[in-house]
Structures are given as C-alpha cells and as structure tokens.
Amino acid sequence: MKTVHVATGKPYDIFIERGMIGSCADYVKKLTSARRVTVISDSNVAPLYLEKVTAPLKSAGFGVNAFVFEAGEKQKHLGTISDIYRSLADFGMTRKDIIIALGGGVCGDMAGFAAATYLRGIDFIQIPTSLLSQVDSSVGGKTGVDLPQGKNLVGAFHQPVAVLIDPDTLKTLPGEFLTDGMGEVIKYGCIKDAEFFSFLENNDALKSIDSVIETCVKIKRDVVSRDEREKGERMLLNFGHTLGHSIEKLSGFSGITHGMAVAVGMVMIARAGEKNGVTEPGTAERIIRLCEKYGLPTKTDFGFAEIAAAARGDKKSAGNGINLVLLEKIGESFTEKIGFEKLEAFITS
Numbered sequence: 216m217k218t219v220h221v222a223t224g225k226p227y228d229i230f231i232e233r234g235m236i237g238s239c240a241d242y243v244k245k246l247t248s249a250r251r252v253t254v255i256s257d258s259n260v261a262p263l264y265l266e267k268v269t270a271p272l273k274s275a276g277f278g279v280n281a282f283v284f285e286a287g288e289k290q291k292h293l294g295t296i297s298d299i300y301r302s303l304a305d306f307g308m309t310r311k312d313i314i315i316a317l318g319g320g321v322c323g324d325m326a327g328f329a330a331a332t333y334l335r336g337i338d339f340i341q342i343p344t345s346l347l348s349q350v351d352s353s354v355g356g357k358t359g360v361d362l363p364q365g366k367n368l369v370g371a372f373h374q375p376v377a378v379l380i381d382p383d384t385l386k387t388l389p390g391e392f393l394t395d396g397m398g399e400v401i402k403y404g405c406i407k408d409a410e411f412f413s414f415l416e417n418n419d420a421l422k423s424i425d426s427v428i429e430t431c432v433k434i435k436r437d438v439v440s441r442d443e444r445e446k447g448e449r450m451l452l453n454f455g456h457t458l459g460h461s462i463e464k465l466s467g468f469s470g471i472t473h474g475m476a477v478a479v480g481m482v483m484i485a486r487a488g489e490k491n492g493v494t495e496p497g498t499a500e501r502i503i504r505l506c507e508k509y510g511l512p513t514k515t516d517f518g519f520a521e522i523a524a525a526a527r528g529d530k531k532s533a534g535n536g537i538n539l540v541l542l543e544k545i546g547e548s549f550t551e552k553i554g555f556e557k558l559e560a561f562i563t564s
C-alpha cells in the first residue's frame with residue numbers, strides 16, 4: 216500500500232492499493248464515528264462497484280444508503296444536489312454520518328459539495344474510479360457543480376477524511392477516459408517534474424499506473440498544501456487549461472474531452488512561450504511527441520483570435536487580464552498576468 220499524507224488545514228491520507236475498494240468499511244470505522252453511510256455513485260460505476268462497497272459496510276453494521284445519478288457532466292448541477300440532500304435527509308443522516316463518493320470527478324465534485332453543505336458540513340471519503348479523478352480531482356478539496364453560465368461556478372473547499380485509490384478500477388474505464396486522464400498526467404510532468412516527464416517518454420505509463428498515480432498525487436499534494444485556496448502556486452495546475460477551456464467552450468463541450476483540450480492548450484502555450492523567448496526551445500516539440508504517444512491531440516482548427524476571445528469569460532480571469540501559466544522548460548513553470556488585449560498577439564506571435 217502506498218500512503219500519501221496531505222497536510223492541509225484538515226490533514227488526511229490518500230491510500231493507493233489494488234483491491235482496496237472492498238476495504239472501505241475499515242476506514243469508515245477507523246476515521247469516523249459514523250453509524251450511517253450514504254454512497255453516491257453514477258449509473259456506469261454503480262453496477263460495477265456499488266455492491267463491492269456497500270456489502271462490507273452492511274456486514275460491519277453500518278446503515279447503508281445509496282444515491283445513483285445518471286452518469287455525465289450534464290448531471291453536475293444544483294438539481295442533482297437537491298436530490299442528494301433529499302436522500303440524505305430521508306435516510307436520517309446526522310452530522311456524525313458520512314458520505315462516500317464512488318466514481319469519477321463528476322461524482323466526487325458533487326458528493327463533496329453535498330458533504331460540504333449538508334448540515335453545514337459532514338465528512339466524506341473519496342473513492343475515485345477514473346484516471347482523472349485518481350490523479351487530480353479527488354485531491355485538493357475543491358468541490359462543486361456547474362451553472363448554465365459555466366463550469367464549476369458554484370462550490371466549496373471541503374477536504375475528505377480519506378481518499379482510497381484502487382487502480383484496479385481502471386480496468387473497466389473506457390479507453391477514451393484513460394487518454395483523457397493522461398492529459399493531466401503529462402501536465403504534472405510539464406509543470407513540476409522533468410524526471411517524471413522523461414519517465415513518461417521512455418516507458419508505458421499505463422503499465423506502471425500505480426506509481427504514476429502516486430507521483431501525480433504527490434505533486435498535487437505538494438502544491439495544494441502550500442496554497443490550499445488558490446492564491447498563488449496552485450494556479451500552476453492550470454497549465455494548458457486557459458486555452459484548453461477556450462477550446463472546450465468553442466466546441467460546445469462536446470467532441471473534445473477536457474484532457475484532449477488541455478493537451479492542445481499545453482502545446483499552444485509552450486509554443487507561444489518559445490516564440491516569446493520565455494520557454495526553452497524544443498519544449499513544445501517534446502510535449503507534442505508525448506501527447507501523441509498517449510493518443511492525445513496537439514492541434515485544433517479554431518483560430519488564435521477566437522481562442523483568445525473565448526478566454527475572456529474564463530473563471531480564472533483576473534480583472535482585465537488572465538494569469539497565464541508558462542514553462543521555463545520541462546518541469547519548471549511560472550505564472551504571468553497578461554492583458555486580454557495582448558493575449559491574442561502572445562499566442563499568435
């Protein structure tokens with residue numbers, strides 16, 4: 216078992232072990248005084264894993280309730296949260312009881328938000344089952360839902376009491392979502408860890424996925440524990456995301472997944488960095504080759520002008536500009552505020 220300790224305001228551990236999904240009752244017992252557990256999952260994950268989580272909980276004497284929503288980002292809204300609250304209240308969940316998020320990032324974000332707000336906050340455990348949620352969304356305490364006006368516009372910071380990562384669950388994850396998660400994996404190498412980037416270049420990440428997950432989780436842990444509420448360093452995690460979000464937005468959030476858009480965004484911004492003399496030459500080329508190796512796209516048909524224009528509405532925008540994450544070279548990143556009027560020229564240059 217690999218254990219990664221997270222020293223946020225409320226510290227917790229991330230455990231990584233194959234098969235551990237069946238042992239979550241032990242963690243609920245050890246870490247909480249809960250008597251009731253509500254497991255929140257989606258319609259793809261529940262048929263595969265819900266029973267594996269609920270059966271041991273029932274055997275251990277917990278009252279167990281399950282809430283299953285239709286899989287997909289479309290369900291990540293306040294209506295679903297409201298249904299979750301009803302389920303929690305009907306089941307008599309008290310402040311001592313606990314929520315378990317069993318699924319990908321959509322499930323974790325919603326279950327976490329429900330936990331952050333129900334009775335002004337109850338405990339929750341993350342059991343992330345997609346690669347993206349294992350390397351990214353289950354760590355760091357950001358929870359929330361989308362509004363019609365944009366993604367993740369409502370939310371709260373709420374740290375879980377534990378994160379249980381069972382890499383065996385990836386065996387059932389559809390290939391496109393594995394690829395999607397690899398976009399974030401490559402991002403970590405780009406911003407913080409040149410050695411890890413080389414490892415991804417020279418090995419098959421999917422063959423050593425346990426240690427890949429551990430490395431990513433540690434990088435995210437280090438960043439968020441230094442900057443829990445995104446005042447500075449945490450912004451580095453948005454490398455490739457500003458332009459990536461624009462591309463997602465221009466595609467109407469369909470046809471291109473988040474990880475794919477981030478891959479294109481990383482390539483564009485690395486190239487722009489090179490042309491503007493802040494990024495070591497050859498960096499974009501290495502990112503392109505690595506993204507291609509893992510099946511991620513590296514270019515888009517959208518033009519620079521429309522991509523720059525779409526970035527204006529970005530949640531991460533700061534006043535009349537935006538905090539761009541740039542690379543000095545592979546493994547070293549920094550942020551720079553740039554005015555919207557200069558963004559197009561910067562990426563076109």
Ligand SMILES: NC(=O)c1ccc[n+]([C@@H]2O[C@H](COP(=O)([O-])OP(=O)(O)OC[C@H]3O[C@@H](n4cnc5c(N)ncnc54)[C@H](O)[C@@H]3O)[C@@H](O)[C@H]2O)c1
Nearest residue numbers: 259286287319320321322344345347348352357384387388
């Ligand atoms: N909180 C954060 O810090 C943070 C960070 C990054 C992303 N996010 C959020 O995460 C979400 C994306 O997460 P995601 O990519 O995991 O999406 P997701 O939860 O929709 O999961 C992707 C798909 O895989 C299916 N799935 C998940 N695990 C499976 C398994 N083991 N076997 C078979 N199918 C499985 C799901 O049902 C879904 O269809 C977005 O809403 C994004 O905003 C949050």
Ligand SMILES: [Zn+2]
Nearest residue numbers: 399456473477
């Ligand atoms: Zn992302």
